Amino acid sequence: MSYSPSLGSTLTHTKMRTPENVSGFSGMCAVCTANCTGTCEIGLSAIRGSEAIYPYKTDINQFASEKNYPLDFSHFNINGRVFGAQGCAEDANEATFPKADINIEFGINNKVKLKAPIILPAMAKLNWKDYYAGAALAGVLVVIGEDVVAKDKDLMIENGKVTSSPLIEEMINSFRKYYRGYGDIILQANYDDDNLGVLEYAITKLKVKSVELKFGQAAKGIQGMGRVKKIEDALKFQKMGYLLYPDPSDPKVADNYKEGKGQVFEKIGKLPMWNEDILIKKVSELRKLGAEHICFKTGPFDPKDLIRIIKIASKAEVDLITFDGAGGGTGNSPVKMMNEWGMPTVYLESMLHDIIKKFKKKKYNLPQIAITGGFATEDHVYKGLALGAPFINLVGIGRAAMAAAIAGKNIGELIENGTVPKEFQRFGTTKEEIFGDIRELKLYYEDAVSISTGAVGVFSYLNRISAGIKQFMALNRKFKLEYIDRSDIIPLTDLAAQVTGLETYDEIIIRELDSL
Template sequence: MSYSPLLGSSVTNTRIRTPEDSSPFSGMCAACTSNCYGPCEIGLSAIRGSEAIYPFEADVNQFASEKKYPLDFSHFNINGRVFGSSGCIEDAEIASFPNVDIHMEFGIENKVKMNAPIILPAMAKLNWKDYYAGAALAGVLVVIGEDVVAKDKNLVLENGKVTSSPLIEEMVDSFRQYYRGCGDIILQANYDDENLGVLDYAITKLGLKSVELKFGQAAKGIQGMGRVKNIDDAVKFKNMGYLVFPDPTDPQVAENYRNGKGPVFEKVGKLPVWNEELLINRVSQLRKLGAEHVCFKTGPFDPRDLVRIIKIASEAGVDLITFDGAGGGTGNSPVKMMNEWGIPTVYLESMLHDILKKLKEKSCSLPQIAIAGGFATEDQIFKGLALGAPHVNFVAVGRAAMAAAMAGKKVEELIDSENIPKEYRRFGSTKKEIFADIRELKLYYENAEHISAGAVGVYSYINRVSAGIRQLMALNRKFKLECIDRSDIVPMTELAAQISGLDTYDDILVRELKNL
């Protein structure tokens, strides 16, 4: 059995000719015929070369791995209990799911109130405006993704440093206009952003209080990369300090370009070259500039690196580390890296639990921890909180929240054009009739009916998963987040039990029988 997908995918806009008759270990058709024009990845490679490595139309799509990992959260079932009550008195009038408290705080020293243990992780593409605004409506954390300045047509640099970025300012303002006391917006920086002084600018000029340093490209391992359409843009990026291959400022390369010769220009982000001293000093500098929260974002790297990152964060007094499990992506890295690299989320979180437990036993001060990588619905979020308990504090939900932002925006466009999808006509014919949670938003905003439906979509989506989390907590008689523990989920397979170290239903029963 092969866990990897075949060499045809919507991610690359390819397909294999005979998916019903394929070679699972290569991903090719079992019979490769001489009269096939090659709609598969190999055929695409034959006509486009290295361009075939990357996802299809990454500017309008987001992506996830198609690999069938041997273990994911479906291998666990949520436990349930009949007796007792944790975090609430044993009173049937009070111990009810609407009274489950999922509010929490972000930050070690400077506490930020949050309405749910949810983070919308780094995005700077697609419907980012509603993504950020929806997070403010919902009162959760949201992260502006890396490399924004490369997209900012009105960027101003002085001596190689950012002095004005209207695009970053617009992104921050999209959150702030709906902020009502809960949640925060965090600006992420990769290695190139750091060289350009992006965080320094945002803290001192925009008054941003929360920032994030990124290790690699999260679930994709290396920094973002992409093809540059023309030599003028290639020169611009080169002058900004980015790596561009081939070098557009080389006279021979420029002449070859004018004559239609040579490879296409490619902008490649720098891999971070950090160590303990550099990171600890940088965290200190950011705090002196005015940052109240400094965070790390990293991917599923070698376990030795995970330990090292946590220890650095502990020594530096970092507020939060987000660990991103293998499989996700926004499209700025190779498809095969997305599919075939890194530690899948369940494996990663199980490792993190053991690492954090050990460091806690050694009296290390630990940052807050978020887990990311394939979370979309309340059952998965609850399982993520339980598997990492008590050390994992947040679950990051990226692709699903962006999907809500895009769906809400699209439905509003269809309402405005009087082309309401038949699936939604049963709810009504106007925006306020179709988007149910506008009623709730009227409690907080006078202009609720005029808020973008994409932002309302994010709010409603978070509302839904928050209600679901409360229900699953009440099922386990847990009425506060800190009451969730690892016994609230049960492995259903031998592999799940082995990797997580959790008791199966049989283990629980055997122990109870011994106590009879």
């Protein structure tokens, strides 16, 4: 059995001629006939070349791996208990799920209160305005993604450094408009952003308090890539400091472009060339400028590199490292990279648990750790918290939160147009009737009814996640996050038990019976 998908995918807008008869090891149709018009990825490659590597319409879509990984969080079930209570009195009136405390703090020295152990990872496309606003409504962390300045039409640069970015300012203000004392908005920078002084500008001019350095580019870790059709745009990006292939400033390339010859221009992000000294110095400089929280973001790289990142973070007194497992993503990366690169989240988190445990034994001062990569519902979040306990206490939800922002916005527009979808008419016909959590938002905002339905959608979605986490906590008689531990999930397969080292049901029974 092949874990990889066939060569027909919604990611590339392709399909198999005979999807019921596919050769597993190649991903091709079992019979490739002479009269096929080429609807699969090979056919797309035959007419578009290297363009076929990339997902379809990245400006209006988000993507994730289609690979059927041999291990994911479905291989675990959540445990449950019937005696006692941890984190509250053994009182049936007190030990109830709405009272479970899922508040947590972010930051080593400058503590920021969060309403839930959730971070919305880096995003800078699609409905970002409601994504950030919804995070403020919900009181959680949210991250502005890399390379925003490349999208900013009003960007100003002097001597190779950013002096004004109205787009970044607008993104930050989307969060600040609804900030209510919980959560924070973090600005991420990749290697090119760093060279352009994006973080320095944001800290000094926009008073950003939390920033993040990204190891790698684009989704997960590959170089950021984007095809540029016009030579004028290619020259603009080159002037900003980006790598462009072929070189648009080469007269021969320019002449070929005018004649319709040569490759399409590609804007390629630089791979970070950092080391321990550079990063420790960088973190110190950002703090001196006024940053109160410095974060690292990395993908599922070689384990020795991840260990090195943790060591550097410890020495630099970084506040948070977010580790992004294979499987999730938002997508500007080649499809095969999303499918075939890196450790899936369960493998990554299991490995991180053991690595951090070793660091703790050696008395390292460590940052907070967040895990992300494919989390979408409350069972995923609870399992993620349990698998990483006690070392991993934040879970990132990216694609799903953006989906809520998009759905909320679209439904709101339909309500305004008087075309409420049939499936929602059972709730009513007005914004307040259909978006049930506006009632709760009225407790915090006088103008709650005027808040964008996309932002309300994110708030409501995270409300559902929070309620679900509390229910699973109560199921295990645990009413504070600190009591969640690895015994709260049980592996259902041999592979899950082998990778995580968790006790199986059989092992628990043997242990308990031996203690009689």
